[in-house]
Amino acid sequence: MTETTAQEYWEDFYREREQMWTGKPNVLLVREAADLAPGAALDLGCGEGGDAIWLAERGWRVLAADVSATALERAAERAAAAGVGDRITWERHDLAHSFPEGSFDLVSAQFLHSPVAADGERDKILRLAAEAVAPGGVLIVVAHAGWPTWMTEPPFFEFPTIPGTLAALDPKPGEWRVETEEVVGREWPGPEGQDGRREDTVLRIRRLR
Incomplete structure (x- = not known):
């Protein structure tokens, strides 16, 4: 049986509908980045x-990366609009195999977990993000x-x-400062209007030198 690659999985994901997300920025990114001076992101x-469009509207110069060509095409069209x-x-x-080049004032990794990721893959990506x-x-x-709490028999993940x-990340004292480490609960209604909540983790760390 052939394993599904990340590119295949996310292409299939985005092709299911003409729009998968609301187009609004992630609220926890907004909370953590709203007070930052614009630079390179x-x-x-x-x-x-x-997220990239929201950052650009606030004056950031953004390099935005994704594995899905379909998602990137939609994103570019919306940014132009x-x-x-x-x-x-x-x-x-x-x-996991190629990473954008450059040095940035903000690196954002929002919900960077995948059902087709190999063991240790996310950790490797986050270390590259920190670099x-x-x-x-x-x-x-x-x-x-x-x-979400309304899921009675969720799959293992x-x-x-x-x-x-x-x-x-192993942030070294004197090199990094942890500014936010928090678990945030939010209302998260189900697809049929069920009441529910979901918790997210938020980590913001600053490079000191």
Whole structure:
């Protein structure tokens, strides 16, 4: 049996519907990045571009990367429609095998977990993400901490934890400062209107030198 590659999985995912996401930025990215002075940003796993467009509208120059060509095409079209297409560069990367070049004032990794990721793949990507942060810049990592409460028989998936993410990054004292490490609960209604909540982990660390 042939294993599904990340590119195949996410291409199939995005082709299921003409639009998968709302187009709005992730609320926890907004919370953590709203007070940052605009500079150069790297958006990892950018999807249909909601975060990258929001950053560009706030004055950031953004390099946005995703494994899905379909997602990137949609994102570029929406950025152009929003009038910020010239502030965003779109690149296709399977981040486990290729990584954007450059140094950035903000590196954003929002919900960077995948059902087809190999063991240790996310940790490797996050270490590369940290290496891409310029002195004085920040890395923001947001991840789901579990399934929504309305799911009675969820499939097994090992969601990342803040201690696990910090262990993978291994930020050295004097080189990095942890500014946010929090588990945030949010209302998360089900597809049929069920009441529910879901928890996310939020980690923001700043490179000091």
